[in-house]
Amino acid sequence: MIKVNRNEWFNLRMQVNGKRYEERVEPRKLLSDFLREDCGLTGTHVGCEHGVCGACTVLVDGSAVRSCLMFAIQAEGAEITTVEGLAQGGIPHPLQDAFSECHALQCGFCTPGILMSSVEFLETHSNPGTEEIKDMLSGHLCRCTGYKGIVEAVQRVVHRQKEGEEASGSGDAVSICSRTTPAV
Amino acid sequence: MKPAAFDYLRPSNVEEACQLLLEYGEEGKLIAGGQSLLPILNMRLSTPEFLIDISGLQELKYIHSEGDWLNIGALTRQRDVERSALVKEAAPLLSEALPYIGHMQTRNRGTFGGSLVHADPTAEIPLSLLALNASVVVQSAEGAREVELNDFFITYLTTDIMPGEILREVKIPVGSIPMGYSFQEYSRKHGDFALVAAACVLDTDEQNRITGVRLTLGGVDAVPVLAADAADLLIGEKLTDTLLQEASRAASAHVDPEGDLHASREYRLHLAQVFAAKVMETAYNRAVAKGGTA
Structure with a gap:
């Protein structure tokens, strides 16, 4: 049994993007605020704060959840992945590359949440159809670009994964994106 | 905020x-x-x-079948129920209803029992469980008691659970798995609260006559509604277009929806009739198809 009074600080430990954090928090602190204010990981965006917009989505033990809909203290001992944890050694995650290529973002406010949902989605769906991708995106609000580019970006990653499995090292035979950006 | x-x-x-x-x-x-x-x-x-x-209490996270019952622990995540092969086999109505709840990102955390005790009259889990004639086990410091869902919902967001009590388990009778089932709802966009939702389980005999049916409607009253009058009309009959119209009218005759920002009372009544017909027809067709191949 654990009891933390409202004015007490709780010594909270959790793993975020593979790094151990130990911070003192009030019981009422939301996970989203903990990540931004205590861990300094401001890539997780806070939009509506009541579970509608999806901007604050992170992975908690591998599952995509709204970080504004849980208290930080409830994630004690959990492994969290935020958008900062996607790129490895300066190399963007395949989804990040595809989002850039397909113009899947404009202002970028909704993007971190969408990326995190897409990561879980692609781990559980090897060959998703457009409808399934749209269903996954229904938990996110984007007010700039609309969703076409985002759907295309996710499809591009699926396509590349399949290509990689079929023949390693062949060129980009089919272009999924309707809009492409030259590499810079 | x-x-x-x-x-x-x-x-x-x-x-x-x-x-x-x-x-x-x-x-x-x-x-x-x-x-x-x-x-x-x-x-x-x-x-x-x-x-x-109580979100971390592992002892209330399970799905197992025991004799004629499918037992689901109150703290089982909605996503785990949605993806359970056991649930799909024994209570496919639930597998069909679960994806309508919120979004994948909220079902990853939301619990099966939590939705039931929250008792929103538009919610999918209470509506499906009422159609499945489920019971719940409620625990207090003094002991446990069992309540049938028929007697569980009192009014908006209010159930038979008393102060000091916790929902422990949901028990679904699966001794005779219904041959036909259907869950459908209407909302402005995916993940919104349903304007109207409907669930139906149905059995037929070799002559395609209906031998048992439970139809429930949500979003049309303060609690999920069991449309017993509609069911009575169907027993012993084959489902024809005329009978379907008659039964769906009977189903919507006893509900009392409120109009609000999202839909007027008249529109909800209309939807109740339309969706009652939809789920009865789908459930019947599935039962007949299954009877034909058995």
Whole structure:
């Protein structure tokens, strides 16, 4: 049994993007605020704060959840992945590359949440159809670009994964994106 | 939008949780998945003094079948119920209803029992479980009791669970798995609260006559409604277009929806009739198809 009074600080430990954090928090602190204010990981965006917009989505033990809909203290001992944890050694995650290529973002406010949902989605769906991708995106609000580019970006990653499995090292035979950006 | 301060309590088992409820009375609030409670707390629509966090209690996370019953622990995540092969086999109505709840990101955390005790009249889990004639096991410091879902819902967001009690388990009778089933709902966009939702389980005999049916409607009253009158019309009959119209009219005749910002009373009544017909027809066709191949 654990009891933390409202004015007490709780010594909270959790793993975020593979790094151990130990911070003192009030019981009422939301996970989203903990990540931004205590861990300094401001890539997780806070939009509506009541579970509608999806901007604050992170992975908690591998599952995509709204970080504004849980208290930080409830994630004690959990492994969290935020958008900062996607790129490895300066190399963007395949989804990040595809989002850039397909113009899947404009202002970028909704993007971190969408990326995190897409990561879980692609781990559980090897060959998703457009409808399934749209269903996954229904938990996110984007007010700039609309969703076409985002759907295309996710499809591009699926396509590349399949290509990689079929023949390693062949060129980009089919272009999924309707809009492409030259590499810079 | 930050929650008001509260004392946080995390019991290590159900017994401790019951003791805490006894101790803190109406000032104590249980939190499970929190996908309905957190928005309420964030907006300070509710400011409990004591938050009792049961989300980590592993003993209430399970899905298993035992004889003629499918038992689901109250704290099982909605996503786990949605993806369970056992549930798909024994209670496919639930597998069909679960994806309508919120979004994948909220079902990852929201619990099966949490949705039931929250008792939103538009919610998918209460509606499906009522159609499946399920019961629940409720626990307090004094012991456990069983309640049939027919007697469980009192009014908006209010159930038969008394202060000091916790939902432990949902029991679904699966001795004779219904041959036909259907869950459908209408909302403005995916993940919104349903304007109207409907669920149906149905059995037929070798002559395609209906031998048993349970039809439920949500979003049309303060609680999920069992449309018994409609069911009575169907028993012993083959489903024809005329009978379907008659039964769906009967189903919507006894409901009393309120008009609000999202839909007028008249529109909800119309939807109730349309969706009652949709689920009855789909459930019937599935039952007949299954009967034909058996």
